[in-house]
Amino acid sequence: MKIKAQLGMVMNLDKCLGCHTCSIPCKNVWTNRTGAEYIWYNNVETKPGIGYPKRWENQDQWEGGWTLGKKGLALRSGGAAKKLAKIFHNPDLPRIDDYYEPWSYDYEKLTGSPELKHQPSARPKSLITGENMRVQWGPNWEDDLAGANVTGLDDVNFAGLEKEIYLQFKNVFMLYLPRICEHCLNPACVASCPSGALYKRDEDGIVLVDQERCRGWRFCVSGCPYKKVYYNWKTGRSEKCLFCYPRIEAGLPTLCAESCVGRIRYIGVMLYDAERVPAAAAAARDGDLYSAQTDLFLDANDPAVASAAATAGIAAHMIDAAKNSPVYKLAVEWRLALPPHPEFRTLPMVWYIPPLSPLVNLSEKVGAAGIIDRLRIPIKYLANLLAAGDEAPVRLALKRLMALRTYMRSKQLAKSPDAAVLEDAGLSPDEAEKMYRLLAIAKYGERFVIPTAQREGVENLHRERGQCGFPPQSQGRKDE
Amino acid sequence: MNWDNLAFVVFPYISLTTFTVGHAYRYVADPFHWNSKSSEILEKDRLKYASVLFHYGIVFTFLGHFAGLLVPQSFLTSLSITPAIHMRIALVSGMLFGLLALVGAGLLLWRRLSQPRVFRHSSANDLATLGLVALVIALGTYNVFFAHCDVLDTVAPWIRSILLLSPHPGLIATVPLTYKLHIVAALALLGFSPFSRLIHIWSVPVPYLFRSPVVFRQRRAR
Numbered sequence: 001m002k003i004k005a006q007l008g009m010v011m012n013l014d015k016c017l018g019c020h021t022c023s024i025p026c027k028n029v030w031t032n033r034t035g036a037e038y039i040w041y042n043n044v045e046t047k048p049g050i051g052y053p054k055r056w057e058n059q060d061q062w063e064g065g066w067t068l069g070k071k072g073l074a075l076r077s078g079g080a081a082k083k084l085a086k087i088f089h090n091p092d093l094p095r096i097d098d099y100y101e102p103w104s105y106d107y108e109k110l111t112g113s114p115e116l117k118h119q120p121s122a123r124p125k126s127l128i129t130g131e132n133m134r135v136q137w138g139p140n141w142e143d144d145l146a147g148a149n150v151t152g153l154d155d156v157n158f159a160g161l162e163k164e165i166y167l168q169f170k171n172v173f174m175l176y177l178p179r180i181c182e183h184c185l186n187p188a189c190v191a192s193c194p195s196g197a198l199y200k201r202d203e204d205g206i207v208l209v210d211q212e213r214c215r216g217w218r219f220c221v222s223g224c225p226y227k228k229v230y231y232n233w234k235t236g237r238s239e240k241c242l243f244c245y246p247r248i249e250a251g252l253p254t255l256c257a258e259s260c261v262g263r264i265r266y267i268g269v270m271l272y273d274a275e276r277v278p279a280a281a282a283a284a285r286d287g288d289l290y291s292a293q294t295d296l297f298l299d300a301n302d303p304a305v306a307s308a309a310a311t312a313g314i315a316a317h318m319i320d321a322a323k324n325s326p327v328y329k330l331a332v333e334w335r336l337a338l339p340p341h342p343e344f345r346t347l348p349m350v351w352y353i354p355p356l357s358p359l360v361n362l363s364e365k366v367g368a369a370g371i372i373d374r375l376r377i378p379i380k381y382l383a384n385l386l387a388a389g390d391e392a393p394v395r396l397a398l399k400r401l402m403a404l405r406t407y408m409r410s411k412q413l414a415k416s417p418d419a420a421v422l423e424d425a426g427l428s429p430d431e432a433e434k435m436y437r438l439l440a441i442a443k444y445g446e447r448f449v450i451p452t453a454q455r456e457g458v459e460n461l462h463r464e465r466g467q468c469g470f471p472p473q474s475q476g477r478k479d480e
Numbered sequence: 481m482n483w484d485n486l487a488f489v490v491f492p493y494i495s496l497t498t499f500t501v502g503h504a505y506r507y508v509a510d511p512f513h514w515n516s517k518s519s520e521i522l523e524k525d526r527l528k529y530a531s532v533l534f535h536y537g538i539v540f541t542f543l544g545h546f547a548g549l550l551v552p553q554s555f556l557t558s559l560s561i562t563p564a565i566h567m568r569i570a571l572v573s574g575m576l577f578g579l580l581a582l583v584g585a586g587l588l589l590w591r592r593l594s595q596p597r598v599f600r601h602s603s604a605n606d607l608a609t610l611g612l613v614a615l616v617i618a619l620g621t622y623n624v625f626f627a628h629c630d631v632l633d634t635v636a637p638w639i640r641s642i643l644l645l646s647p648h649p650g651l652i653a654t655v656p657l658t659y660k661l662h663i664v665a666a667l668a669l670l671g672f673s674p675f676s677r678l679i680h681i682w683s684v685p686v687p688y689l690f691r692s693p694v695v696f697r698q699r700r701a702r
Contacts, residue, residue: 084685084688088531089531093521095524096521129597190695191694193688196691199695202697203698212511215515215680215685216517217516231518234601236515236517236518
């Protein structure tokens with residue numbers, strides 16, 4: 001066993017209101033630069049839809065992630081030799097129009113306009129060519145199902161469902177999907193980088209691009225099945241969500257999590273067995289990947305695990321954080337959170353609690369057991385999104401969320417707690433209370449259990465004093 | 481000093497000096513801009529053929545120049561590659577790969593000039609580099625098709641004499657003008673390359689073939 005620590009995030013889709021407040025501070029702090037205008041480390045998509053970039057989930061088109069071949073686990077787009085042969089033109093690389101052509105407006109036309117008979121107008125100007133442009137796609141073009149009757153047909157999560165029926169107005173459903181980099185345990189972007197510029201941080205598993213080693217070969221962009229590595233066409237290098245590591249190291253949550261008004265995000269430490277990662281990513285069936293990944297996680301409250309982690313060199317406060325990890329509770333203990341598209345075999349680490357949705361066909365009476373089949377969002381759709389098509393884990397999570405609601409309602413309104421529904425979902429009243437607390441009223445310190453980085457041992461803080469955070473002179477020079 | 485001495489003794493050493501010192505300087509002083517400067521994300525359809533043709537053409541042309549000019553003929557003869565066979569191989573492969581590179585470079589130049597997204601983000605340096613590359617290839621391809629001369633006893637030993645630091649400019653006094661232009665243009669490109677986007681050649685990711693797929697990095701005391 002080789003224990004490593006990894007930061008993980010859970011987003012509770014049941015509470016996401018699609019306000020994009022997460023995207024804004026992220027954009028303002030990290031990608032508000034020339035060449036990065038089109039880059040959103042954090043974006044929020046409306047499902048059903050094809051998302052950003054277009055059809056990112058469809059690996060028949062992009063060839064991202066891993067696949068299980070005859071010789072075991074391999075990058076879907078081919079190994080190192082095949083990559084080098086395609087280095088002059090990468091057929092799997094998205095073009096800017098697959099994201100969108102960034103634009104702005106000539107606001108001076110408005111602010112500097114003399115008094116006119118008609119209102120002055122500011123036309124959209126491309127931030128790439130500077131010319132006038134027709135805006136035909138944008139970072140969130142499908143907001144609240146706009147055009148989903150067209151784009152929804154290309155949503156791969158409809159596999160096994162009659163998508164034409166679900167895209168009819170009377171049947172349509174929707175959910176929001178906020179997305180950041182998954183900081184995977186088996187990252188395909190890292191394995192795809194010819195320069196070795198992408199790496200996982202040993203201390204906390206954050207995946208980063210070393211900007212001084214990146215040579216701009218762009219295989220990380222096509223290799224990532226979530227399309228969360230981006231090529232900055234101005235700097236000629238790739239960049240990606242950095243899990244706000246400067247904040248994380250100070251014990252603060254990422255900007256997206258900090259700013260979330262719905263408080264849907266949780267950040268915590270997970271201990272896992274790195275030795276078993278290759279085997280887990282090579283699980284025989286796609287449907288086995290969820291349980292294979294969950295089995296990698298270790299219970300930090302088990303004294304044997306805690307002492308083994310300490311022996312493996314994991315800092316004591318990291319282990320303490322793992323003991324209180326909200327991510328461990330939601331993903332492993334309660335099985336509420338699920339990994340997005342585990343079939344990509346990267347073992348992602350930003351998980352989602354599937355959303356409940358309005359009930360349909362209420363004319364018929366159904367028991368507590370059948371009620372989740374009345375949810376407007378088809379379970380199969382969520383299973384395709386969060387469990388490689390396997391409905392069982394989605395059903396368990398939804399059943400537990402539903403049971404929790406019924407129980408809390410009975411407790412608070414009828415004053416006669418109905419523990420029977422809990423039992424049916426495999427929960428005890430005590431567990432339900434804890435779940436309720438974490439899902440509904442958890443405060444900052446409960447949602448974000450983030451250990452500060454221990455830098456005192458590895459850096460000469462006296463020497464770094466006064467220059468920390470400033471790039472070397474070579475990076476500050478000529479901004480091209 | 482006559483023009484031949486200037487072009488084929490002084491200029492080669494200036495070029496080789498800027499080539500070596502320039503690369504070392506740039507690698508140390510400007511690591512942040514050491515990359516391939518790809519514009520594939522902005523324009524992909526025209527790049528598909530242009531870039532692939534150009535790169536495969538130029539890589540094999542380069543290997544051909546390396547093997548044909550730097551390896552002494554006496555060594556090749558011992559491998560029973562006679563000068564006649566050598567010349568034939570050189571001409572045929574030169575025609576094939578030179579043409580690929582020329583067509584590719586032409587298409588790349590056309591793409592860079594005609595596509596607003598790419599043109600808008602081409603620096604003067606990018607245009608000069610591509611123009612110079614295209615010029616060198618055009619002259620070389622012209623030579624291999626239309627202006628044959630006995631390279632093995634003229635240009636090849638001259639290059640070796642330069643590298644061995646005992647220059648004999650007399651060796652190429654008699655070669656056709658287009659050969660001389662090709663050489664001078666190539667030397668100019670060589671000297672300019674450290675300051676251009678061509679530095680990406682040195683980053684051919686060979687270690688990737690032997691690396692473990694997932695990379696971990698630990699913070700270490702500095």
